[in-house]
Amino acid sequence: MRVLIVEDDQQTAAYLRKALQEDGHAVDHAGNGRDGLFLASTESYDAVVLDRMLPGLDGLAVLRTLRGAGNTTPVLLLTALADVDHRVEGLRAGSDDYLAKPFAYAELSARLDGIVRRGAVPGTAPGRLEVADLTLDLERRDALRGGRRIALQPREFRLLEYLMRHKGRAVTRTMLLEAVWDYHFDPQTNVIDVHVSRLRQKIDQGFDRPLLHTVRGVGYRLGD
């Protein structure tokens, strides 16, 4: 896909450009808000990575101008301040997701993936999610694998639903915490791991092919 990076720090921008290109994306870069706004409104991108603090026109202003003009390109806002207020402010201004610096590239990649594919859930029938022989019935709150019913706690159900909606893609621990627990906070330990391993026991134990994989340095991925 085609990604625009609006970032004044040359090294961060170069690092991002390199990593995104290695993943097979086409990358444009703007070093300030004015250029970024110009590129974003004249060119067509699949996603914009926008730094919040920019010389001249700042990131929020760029975002508001874009959204004001009816541009709906998914935007991932980057900032040095991971404060909840800032996050809310960013989301209100129209960003699709929010990432605090410093970030691991894997986190950025996973979130970028998330905002681009949002709404385009590769499902089958509505109300049903499928990954290999694992099926999740959203209406009956039912999980089946290989025809066998799996008993899930409500929270485990939401966890599995989120993983299935992002099937084949890596999701980070923070993304899971925010989506499944619905709180923005800094866990002091990898508290989510225990929940995932419980879920893994339920859906993978007794089957030849594991579906829930740990992605080193990133988080988890559900798929073949």
Next chain:
Amino acid sequence: MLQRLHSTSARLVLAVALAFLAAFLLLGAGVYSRVLASLDRDTREFVRSDAADLLALRRDAGARALLDEVDARSRDPDQDDLLYAVFDRDGRRMAGKPVPHLPRRNGWTSFRDASVADRPRVIARVVALDDGGRLLAGMRTRAEDGFLAAMQRAALLALVLAAACGLLVGWLTSRWVGAKLARLDDTARRIAGGELGLRVPADGSGDPFDRVGARLNAMLDRIDALVDGVRHATDHIAHDLRTPLARMRNRLEELRDAADVDTAGRDALDAALLESDRLLQTFAALLRLSRIEVQASTEAMPELDLGRIAADAVELYAPSAGAEGMRLLDRSTPAPMRGDADQLFQAVVNLLDNALRHAQAGGDVVVSTMADADGVVLEVADRGPGIAEADRSRVFDRFERLQPDRGTPGSGLGLSLVRAIVIRHGGRIELQDNRPGLRVLLRFPLAGGDQPPVSS
């Protein structure tokens, strides 16, 4: 504070009124005694010259003329208040009105005249006659006494009026001062509550209160500028320092994932990555802490259920606790309050994290919430080693770790963050002995209910 102010002004009103009364009484008593003395002197002067006239008559016209004159005067209804009597040498009355009391000695005397209903005071003079008899001339001071009584009544009335006036003026003054001070007090309270942009309203009267208000405002502006400077500096540190740190971290990551790194190198890079992540986390926590500390209070925040938040946190941490051989028990009941759900969740999570880190394996950690008339309470109780009474006040300080030798993970900022969040929500923290273990209580004011007014 206002209550103390009220009792202060009440005392002031009382003191002013009392001083008023004391001055009035002193002045009144002085005037009264002077008037009394002056009236007495006038009466004596009159009696003296009257007696002298009678003596002159006797000398010129003889003893019989005196007796006739005295009888005549005694009968005269116009001169009812004058008292005359002539006695012979044996003390028998020869002429004039009956006298209730004849003193042995000559000269001035004073007595009550019991022959009349209201027993007026009489000032009289007794003079010796040359035949051995005595002449008494006196005067009832009825008019003077009436005047004095009227004066007393007027004084009493004035006293009551003055006292009422004093109280009224004092009350109005204290109300006026109180209202002015209440304005300052209210503004100060709200600023302390986090509305840092608030200023004391000026009424432009230029009175001392207005001047104090203006001075306070100038002071607040100055503090604001300083705080703003600090905040800007923090933001810039966040941006300028974290960006290169992040770059370094990313390079480490690139290096680790490079193909030609052996296992030992990869382990070393992993360790370095972990260190830099921890550093960045500490940094983020510090920034977060400072930002929460300057955030406004919770008045505009949505209502939420602290019990629900506690239950969610327990649900998140229960499996981790189970893995360590501990039980995490949820005893939450609905606890409505106003606040920031993310921050409160963070606070509960930090407390749980702390409890699980320090509690002995096998012990229970119990989380409960409840609401009562005063507000809502969240309690996290563990069976760990607890915290000695002397150390309790400093566990919430930045980077304070009571057992640094135990090598427990954590930045030393977790509990500082809890405190900042609790203070921001207008609550307070209590640490208690759980015998054994530690019991942490977070108390918050009721939802919707504004802080109870300080004044009444």
